[in-house]
Amino acid sequence: MSAVLISAVASPPRALPRYRRAGRPPVGLLADGTPFYAPIGEVVVDGPLVTCHLCGRALRSVTAHLRVHGWTKQAYCEAFGLERGQTLEGQETRKLRAAAFTSRLVFDPAVRAGSAAGRERARTGELTRDAAAAARGRRHPEQRRRKARQAMAAAQVAAIGRANTERARARLARVAADAARRHGYPDIGAFVLARAASGASLAAISREAGLHKDWLSRHLGDIDPGAAAVLRGRSARHDARWLPALNRLGYADVPSYLTERHLVQYRTVNAIAAEVGMSHHAVDLALRRHGLAPTAHAAKRHAASERAAQVAADLGFASVAGYVNDRRAAGWTWRAISAESGQPQSWLRRHQSDPAQADSAARPGDGAGCHSS
Numbered sequence: 001m002s003a004v005l006i007s008a009v010a011s012p013p014r015a016l017p018r019y020r021r022a023g024r025p026p027v028g029l030l031a032d033g034t035p036f037y038a039p040i041g042e043v044v045v046d047g048p049l050v051t052c053h054l055c056g057r058a059l060r061s062v063t064a065h066l067r068v069h070g071w072t073k074q075a076y077c078e079a080f081g082l083e084r085g086q087t088l089e090g091q092e093t094r095k096l097r098a099a100a101f102t103s104r105l106v107f108d109p110a111v112r113a114g115s116a117a118g119r120e121r122a123r124t125g126e127l128t129r130d131a132a133a134a135a136r137g138r139r140h141p142e143q144r145r146r147k148a149r150q151a152m153a154a155a156q157v158a159a160i161g162r163a164n165t166e167r168a169r170a171r172l173a174r175v176a177a178d179a180a181r182r183h184g185y186p187d188i189g190a191f192v193l194a195r196a197a198s199g200a201s202l203a204a205i206s207r208e209a210g211l212h213k214d215w216l217s218r219h220l221g222d223i224d225p226g227a228a229a230v231l232r233g234r235s236a237r238h239d240a241r242w243l244p245a246l247n248r249l250g251y252a253d254v255p256s257y258l259t260e261r262h263l264v265q266y267r268t269v270n271a272i273a274a275e276v277g278m279s280h281h282a283v284d285l286a287l288r289r290h291g292l293a294p295t296a297h298a299a300k301r302h303a304a305s306e307r308a309a310q311v312a313a314d315l316g317f318a319s320v321a322g323y324v325n326d327r328r329a330a331g332w333t334w335r336a337i338s339a340e341s342g343q344p345q346s347w348l349r350r351h352q353s354d355p356a357q358a359d360s361a362a363r364p365g366d367g368a369g370c371h372s373s
Helices: 002-010 062-069 073-079 091-107 109-124 126-135 142-154 157-182 188-197 202-208 215-223 225-234 236-249 254-264 269-276 280-289 298-315 320-329 334-341 345-350
Strands: 049-051
Touching: 062 073, 091 109, 109 126, 157 188, 157 215, 188 202, 188 215, 188 225, 202 215, 215 225, 215 280, 236 254, 236 269, 236 280, 254 269, 254 280, 269 280, 298 320, 298 334, 320 334, 334 345
Parallel strands: none
Antiparallel strands: none
16 A cells, blocks of 8 residues: 555656746735735635746645745745645645655654654644644734635524524623622522512612613513513503503503504604603603613604605615615715705715615616716
């Protein structure tokens, strides 16, 4: 078996080219004026050949070729944004080197000893620690950053959302556990129920725990659903004074009424308070008590979103941001965009967003011309 491997190294396939002369112009210049012939942070591979950044020749091994330019591999990788472990050889050349190393590993005691020492360092973690120490404080090369961007682009949005949600929940659980521990309770549920039994509100308990006054109202249901359910049962007495007004309006309970009025019909807290004959503070507390987030100026915000949706639909776009960015990318002035849409320039500017975010909102195949400035 070893003889076969050795003969394979000694007699490479004749069809395998050694190099291909450069026939391309440089793609850029380094800071010192050195031209380069391949993109920064990228290794150009063409079959068994790899392109040299310094001269543009396609070779079987750029690593062996670097001595012609008087460069080391480390300097080459740093100059062209490549990772230090990046191979600069074609696939066939790497296979031949691997075969040669396998035969040396069998017959050369020094190679075997070095390989054993390396495996031991890897097993104990010493190799990883040394690599981390060497990389500390060093800027990531462009190749590494490009790989990270590609990995993030390929990741599913739903998976990223789930991971973010799990991290947020874990952080909330840590904050709640720390607050309960500081007050001598095993968990946040026991702390909240003990303080609620003495008449304290959730806002008062949140402040006592060193948190925002609305923290427990927002997060207790996720952290300790059992304690939240107990408190909801106790909150029935707070809803009792709502029942006469709700029965007159045709609603059976407070949550359904508040959901309909505030989240569906977009009525403001003050409008709801006027309808049921209570203060806006009572309505705000009821919303938070039933896990509904109060929205300031709900009616105006809904009307504004409806207006934006109608304008975008009339113009043939999914959003105003998509329309504005499409026209700006085509070279239109703000005055021309305002004239076409019939909307004020200040209103259009508020809806402008990053072009990358508006690509999906732009009308497919839109080929509108542009106005002269």
